[in-house]
Amino acid sequence: MHNSLILQDKETDSYWSLMKGSAIAGDLFETRLHELPVGEKVIWREWVEKHPDTLVLSVKGREDVPVDPYREYYASDRGFGDRVARDSRLPTKEPIFAFLLDGASYAVLLSALEGGTILSIGDREVFLFRPVGSPVLRSTVAYLASSGGFERVDEGWRHTPSMNIFDEGAGVFQVPVEGLTRMQGFDTYWYTWSPQNPGTRILGR
Secondary structure (H helix, E strand, O other): OOOOOEEEEOOOOEEEEOOOOEEEEOOOOOOEOOOOOOOOOOOHHHHHHHOOOOOOOOEOOEOOOOOOOOHHHHHOOOOHHHOOOOOOOOOOOOEEEEEEEOOEEEEEEHHHOEOOEEEEEOOEEEEEEEOOOOOOOOOOEEEEEOOOOEEEEOOEEEEOOOOEEEEOOOOEEOOOOOOEEEOOOEEEEHHHHOOOOOOOEEEOO
């Protein structure tokens, strides 16, 4: 629906949109999803280097996928089923990091995030980071500063009030600091996000 998958729960027959973050139909209509702690999307080689004891779940007895079923999808400029974005401000398959903040919807081009960038939203600053040359499916790191902001320094990036340095390899600020919050968001394509979130503001162009 609207170019993205919808989940149905059997207990209440409610339908959940991940891109919207809430139920769009059923007994729990407009109930917000509770977001779990931040996960990480990363290529297998890098993950297993950090976590060599990782267990691989099998699907019907198989643990591997010999041929990438998404290869043609990634190579195409159209979405699943040849879908295209109705909002023409960005190309259909433009890779974006999208997020919701204070009831408003935002999207940033992934190409603008390599090496890190700072965005001002109202009186707050958002820090977004992707390593240079990152594949589309790598997770974007996002932090929101409720006070103060961020700056570029010789060591990389720094949270100015706390002088806390961002560890680019680990993708985190070195020390947990009050007023510095890890943000949730989606690394996705424009055609899947924009139908669910009309009026999205495009930042960092």
